[in-house]
Amino acid sequence: MKPLTKTMGKVLSIWKNVSLDFLKAYQDHSVESMVALCHKNSTVSFTPLGEDGKGTIQDLGKTMWTYLMDSFPDIDNTVHSVSHEEGKIIAKVSIRGTQAKDFAGISNKGHSFDSEHIFVFTMDDSNEINHININWDHTDFQRQLGV
Amino acid sequence: MKYKKYIPLPRLRPFVECLFFWEVPKQAQQTVIDSPPAGYSAIVFNLEGGYQIARYGHDSHDIRSSFVVGQATSNYQLLVEESIHQIGIVFKPTGLFKLFNIPGFEISNGRFSLDDLSAASLQLLEKQIAELKSPDQQIEHIQQVLLQQLSRKNLVPDQLDLAVNQIVGKRGNIKISEVLPGTFMSRRKFERRFLYEVGLSPKYYARLRRYGYACSLIAGKREADWDTVLFPGGYYDQSHFIKDFKEFSGLSPQRYLLKNQELSHKIES
Numbered sequence: 507m508k509p510l511t512k513t514m515g516k517v518l519s520i521w522k523n524v525s526l527d528f529l530k531a532y533q534d535h536s537v538e539s540m541v542a543l544c545h546k547n548s549t550v551s552f553t554p555l556g557e558d559g560k561g562t563i564q565d566l567g568k569t570m571w572t573y574l575m576d577s578f579p580d581i582d583n584t585v586h587s588v589s590h591e592e593g594k595i596i597a598k599v600s601i602r603g604t605q606a607k608d609f610a611g612i613s614n615k616g617h618s619f620d621s622e623h624i625f626v627f628t629m630d631d632s633n634e635i636n637h638i639n640i641n642w643d644h645t646d647f648q649r650q651l652g653v
Numbered sequence: 654m655k656y657k658k659y660i661p662l663p664r665l666r667p668f669v670e671c672l673f674f675w676e677v678p679k680q681a682q683q684t685v686i687d688s689p690p691a692g693y694s695a696i697v698f699n700l701e702g703g704y705q706i707a708r709y710g711h712d713s714h715d716i717r718s719s720f721v722v723g724q725a726t727s728n729y730q731l732l733v734e735e736s737i738h739q740i741g742i743v744f745k746p747t748g749l750f751k752l753f754n755i756p757g758f759e760i761s762n763g764r765f766s767l768d769d770l771s772a773a774s775l776q777l778l779e780k781q782i783a784e785l786k787s788p789d790q791q792i793e794h795i796q797q798v799l800l801q802q803l804s805r806k807n808l809v810p811d812q813l814d815l816a817v818n819q820i821v822g823k824r825g826n827i828k829i830s831e832v833l834p835g836t837f838m839s840r841r842k843f844e845r846r847f848l849y850e851v852g853l854s855p856k857y858y859a860r861l862r863r864y865g866y867a868c869s870l871i872a873g874k875r876e877a878d879w880d881t882v883l884f885p886g887g888y889y890d891q892s893h894f895i896k897d898f899k900e901f902s903g904l905s906p907q908r909y910l911l912k913n914q915e916l917s918h919k920i921e922s
Contacts, residue, residue: 519759526758526848533841584844586857587726589762598857 517633518590525588525595525627528635533583537571544635551637554644563638573610578603578619595627601642605651612651619650654678656916659792665799667810667818668748672795674788677702677737684733687913689868690725690861690901692821694749694757694852697722698779701738704731706764709903719767719779721749723760724852726861728902730914740782740791742799746817746851746858752802757852812836813846820855825862826887829855863887864897871906872915879906 524543531539541563550567552559561567575581581603588597602620605612621642628637655676661669670693677684698719707713708729724746749755755770767775778798782791802808810818816832829840832855836843847855867886871877879891888894898906 518763522759530845582841584854584856585848586854587761587852588758588848589726 518595520633521595521627521629522588522590524629524633524635525597525625526585528627528638529583529585529597529599529625532571535575535581537568537575540571541568544638545630545632548635549637551639553639553641563635567638574603577605577607577609577614579606580604583623593628595629597625597627599623599625609651612648612653615652617650617652619647621647621650654684657788662796662800664803665796667814668745668751668803668808669799670743670745670748670821672792673739673741673743674792675737675739675741677733679736680734682734685914686731686733687728687915688725688731689728689865689915691743691865692724692746692825692858692862693743694724694746694760695722695741695743696720696749696753696775697739697741698782699737699739700783702736704733704735704737706731708762709901716764719775720764721755721760721767721770721772721775722764723749723757723762724858724861726762726853726857726901740788740795742795745814745821747814750850751808751814752799752806756849758849759852761852812838813843813850816843816855817847817851817858820859820862824866824887825859825864827859829859860897861901864901867894867897867906868902868909868913868915871910872913875911877910882906 528540528543531543544563544567546564548563550561550563550570552570559566581601583602584600586598586600588595590596599622600620601623602618604618605614605616608614623640623642626639626641627635630636655674657674659672659674661672696719699717703715703717705713706716706729708725709727713732744752746757749760750757753772753775755772767779778795782794785791785794813836816836819832819835820827833840833843838846844854847853847858851858853861863886867882867888870882870886883889883891883894886894888897895905898904898909902909904912
């Protein structure tokens with residue numbers, strides 16, 4: 507971690523707050539508020555899903571988060587830490603929920619999951635989210651849901 | 654190498670863990686000092702010299718000016734060669750926010766110079782203590798300034814401060830569900846306020862605090878009976894203990910025991 511200039515310190519503080527607002531909107535099940543914090547051409551990568559997990563936030567991101575909230579109506583998160591690395595904001599987040607509908611080929615058994623996720627936010631000059639990379643242990647996620 | 658720890662005045666104790674004076678003469682060769690996450694934030698007035706700092710898994714960089722440091726989530730090393738003279742205030746987890754309005758969330762895993770934070774009152778304090786001759790005088794002056802700040806803000810510990818200090822007192826060995834009822838907050842509100850003021854979630858903070866305490870039990874040693882570290886440290890199984898050491902220090906407990914160069918290895922008085 508390099509020493510920060512005065513301006514960079516303030517910018518990072520803004521970026522951390524934008525990232526946290528995104529995760530709060532997720533917690534509030536407001537996909538519109540999540541997307542409103544992102545640039546219109548922003549992209550997302552749900553890493554464990556490979557190429558199928560890459561796309562734009564307006565399209566893939568919106569669809570995925572709406573689908574998740576529909577399949578896990580009590581989905582919630584806890585932000586454990588938010589730090590910065592090389593101009594990116596890294597959030598360690600626990601996401602948990604109880605399955606109420608079939609989700610992405612996982613048939614509903616009414617099981618709950620609690621999974622550590624890493625969100626890496628890349629921001630642009632206007633302090634909007636430009637890209638989000640999301641990673642988690644997908645095998646463990648499937649195991650918890652009874653696969 | 655001289656290190657002196659000062660217990661804060663009673664009125665400051667809900668917000669301040671301790672104050673310290675640290676003086677290092679110029680070293681014949683580079684000295685490495687390991688520092689695990691302790692669960693505190695601090696203001697460090699760097700009155701002379703400097704050193705390099707390297708966080709586990711990251712490049713090192715120079716520290717020359719006075720700075721504010723937030724909660725760390727991994728071990729770091731100080732690489733010392735030249736002389737150093739520092740005076741510091743170690744805050745309880747919510748203390749820096751309560752006394753100086755610096756949210757822990759914005760400074761976690763970071764060091765910010767007083768200039769970066771536009772902290773005029775702290776820059777003035779730095780000038781004042783540089784003019785005082787002895788560490789005892791400097792510490793006395795800092796405590797008076799902190800007391801003024803306490804009075805000006807009419808600060809008394811709130812439910813969050815008490816809950817956080819309970820986690821500190823139990824060295825992280827407490828469930829969040831045991832702390833929550835005393836806060837009269839919903840879990841979500843408690844977690845959000847905790848993250849904002851302290852810089853981490855309550856659960857993650859307790860885990861780091863537990864790990865930091867386990868490190869303190871083996872600091873300065875090269876041999877350990879692990880049963881006297883695991884259970885007093887709040888670890889009920891070895892796998893969590895090993896997992897925490899690997900995540901926060903990059904080393905197994907045994908390797909950390911053999912390699913660590915914590916300050917307690919170096920202090921003369």
